[in-house]
Amino acid sequence: MPERIYNFSAGPSTLPEEVLAQAAKDIVNFNNKGMGLIEMSHRSKDFIAVADECEANLRELMKIPANYKVLFLQGGASTQFAMIPMNLLGEGKSATYLNTGVWAKKAIKEAKLFGKVQVAYTSEESTFNHVPKDSDYTVDPASEYLYFVTNNTIYGTQFPAMPKCEKMLIADMSSDILSREFDITPFGIVYAGAQKNMGPAGVTVVIIREDLLDRSPENLPTMFKYKTHADNGSMFNTPPCFSIYVVGLVLKWLKKLGGVAAMEKINKEKAALLYNAIDSSDFYRGHAQPGSRSNMNITFNLPTPELEAQFIKEAAALGMDGLKGHRSVGGCRASIYNAFPKAGVEALVAFMKEFEKKNS
Ligand code: PMP
Numbered sequence: 001m002p003e004r005i006y007n008f009s010a011g012p013s014t015l016p017e018e019v020l021a022q023a024a025k026d027i028v029n030f031n032n033k034g035m036g037l038i039e040m041s042h043r044s045k046d047f048i049a050v051a052d053e054c055e056a057n058l059r060e061l062m063k064i065p066a067n068y069k070v071l072f073l074q075g076g077a078s079t080q081f082a083m084i085p086m087n088l089l090g091e092g093k094s095a096t097y098l099n100t101g102v103w104a105k106k107a108i109k110e111a112k113l114f115g116k117v118q119v120a121y122t123s124e125e126s127t128f129n130h131v132p133k134d135s136d137y138t139v140d141p142a143s144e145y146l147y148f149v150t151n152n153t154i155y156g157t158q159f160p161a162m163p164k165c166e167k168m169l170i171a172d173m174s175s176d177i178l179s180r181e182f183d184i185t186p187f188g189i190v191y192a193g194a195q196k197n198m199g200p201a202g203v204t205v206v207i208i209r210e211d212l213l214d215r216s217p218e219n220l221p222t223m224f225k226y227k228t229h230a231d232n233g234s235m236f237n238t239p240p241c242f243s244i245y246v247v248g249l250v251l252k253w254l255k256k257l258g259g260v261a262a263m264e265k266i267n268k269e270k271a272a273l274l275y276n277a278i279d280s281s282d283f284y285r286g287h288a289q290p291g292s293r294s295n296m297n298i299t300f301n302l303p304t305p306e307l308e309a310q311f312i313k314e315a316a317a318l319g320m321d322g323l324k325g326h327r328s329v330g331g332c333r334a335s336i337y338n339a340f341p342k343a344g345v346e347a348l349v350a351f352m353k354e355f356e357k358k359n360s
Contacts, residue, residue, distance in 0.1 A: 006344035009322035010153055010297060010335040011175065011196040019249040019339075026245070038242045047241060051234070054248035061251060061260055062177075064184060064207060071206040071226065072234040072244050077174045077193035080204060081107040082114075084170060084189060087216040087226055088144050089115030096120045096143040096167070101128040101152035102328060103172060111147070118143065127329060128155040130292040134164050143167050145188055151176035153196070154326040156299030156333060157292040162186065168209075176296050177205070178254060179338055180264040188212055194243055196296075197337045199250050202243035254338065263338050270336050270345045271295035277349045283356040287331060301331040303360075308332060311355055320348055 007014040030037040031046050040047050055070045064070065073079070084107075089095060094116035097108045100123055111117045120137035123130050131152070139146050145168045151158040153175040163169065168188035177192035184190060189208045195201040206226070213227040222228050228236050254263060275293060278284045278300050287299035302308045308331055312323050325331040336345055 003319075005319040005321050006341070006347060007321050008334045008336070008340070008344075008348075010326070010333060011193075011337075012201050013196050013322075013335055013337050014339050015199065015246070015250065016253045016339045019246065019253055022249055023246050027242075037245055040241070042235060042238050042241050047245075050241075050245050050248055051239070054244055054251060057248065057251040057255060058205065061254060062184060062207070067210045068184065069208050069210055069213070069226075069230040070234075071208065071229045072239050072247075073204045073206055073229060074202065074240055075204065076201070077103075077172060077191065077204055078106065080172070080191045080206065081110040083224055083226070084147070085111040085114035086220060086224055088188075088212065090217050091115075093144055094118060094140060094142050096139045096146045098122075098132060098137065098146070098148040098163075099124060100131050100149055100157065101155050103152065103154075103174070104147075104149045107147060107149075107172065115144075120146075123157075127287070128152060128157065129287055130289040131157050131159050139165050139167050141166075145170045147171070149174075151179075151294050151296050153297050153335075154328060154333075156286075156288045156294045156297040158294035158296065160291065175335075175337070176294070178260055178263065179267050179296055181260050194247050196335075197339075199247035200243050202240040203247060205247070250339070266342065267295045267336075267338065270340070270342050271298060273342075273345050273349050274298045274334060274336070277352050281352075281356055283360045284352065287329065296335065296337055298334045298336065299325060299329065299331060300333075305330065307359060310359075314355065315348070315351055318347075318351060320344070320351065323348075 026037045028036050058070055095111055096118045098121045099105055099108060099119050108117055108119060118140045120139060121132040146165045147170045149172045158176060162182055169186050170189045173190055174192045175196045178197050191204060191206040194203045208226055213230050216225045216227060278286045285301045302311055315323050323332050323334060325333040334348060
């Protein structure tokens with residue numbers, strides 16, 4: 001097997017090596033049962049124990065109170081763009097959205113299919129290089145909820161603190177869940193696709209306040225009602241067993257490391273190394289404005305697109321993969337989620353200094 005490289009991919013993204021090694025074993029033979037985890041019934045005792053442990057660890061790590069349900073769903077984070085308004089809006093109902101990037105915009109488009117949408121803020125005219133402060137927008141008092149994206153994967157922006165608002169909050173945390181501590185109690189729903197900070201693609205974790213389960217219109221198809229999944233422990237139909245299992249392994253790894261608070265400290269240190277490298281140079285330019293900078297996705301530009309292409313190519317040759325920015329903003333992006341090692345960030349910083357010396 002080739003040596004592992006530093007994988008800066010925005011998602012699916014790098015996972016802890018010990019998690020991969022364990023999963024590789026369990027795929028062939030789980031719990032010494034003579035069959036692999038992915039061959040087992042989702043109703044088997046062994047798998048139910050996996051799912052229960054995964055949920056319990058998530059509750060512990062995120063301090064999720066008992067009046068919230070944890071659901072393991074399919075269809076990616078993108079299905080939630082529609083499922084949220086489908087369940088919570090309807091005739092005469094409205095919601096407020098903050099447009100901080102492509103993923104927020106897609107959620108706005110879906111919400112418009114089910115109710116009135118107020119877009120209270122947009123940073124589109126500045127290529128989404130910042131997120132708003134609370135004082136930058138007002139939330140329509142008639143709104144059912146305020147929807148926002150905590151971390152904007154493509155632009156490298158992140159809400160430094162959760163918005164303070166009288167309305168219930170709903171957040172897409174696909175690219176920063178479990179990366180920092182926060183109080184979940186002002187939230188009605190928090191959700192995240194697993195493939196950045198939690199595990200492989202295939203499962204979307206939806207944490208929903210219990211009282212919301214009874215708000216869905218009667219005529220929703222069964223699979224699109226949150227209550228269906230809540231009432232059946234996410235086993236109304238076959239769940240994404242393998243993805244749930246790997247998320248469980250990642251959560252155990254995170255607990256061993258000291259939990260979310262410990263992770264947050266490491267994430268801040270890793271991101272600071274890169275932002276210091278950007279700020280101490282005239283060669284590199286950060287895309288996100290200070291004050292809105294993400295600790296998960298660090299976006300930057302070089303003086304020309306040609307130099308950016310060369311930078312990405314030379315970095316790849318040195319075992320640093322996935323540094324090309326999203327096609328909608330160009331430039332470079334280093335995604336350094338929870339499982340990305342600090343040594344990889346140090347290697348990138350060293351390469352950035354070298355590259356600047358040679359090319360400026
Ligand atoms: N929200 C955010 C913040 C994302 O970064 C992404 C994917 N990169 C999505 C939603 C969409 O996720 P999925 O592909 O699971 O639908």
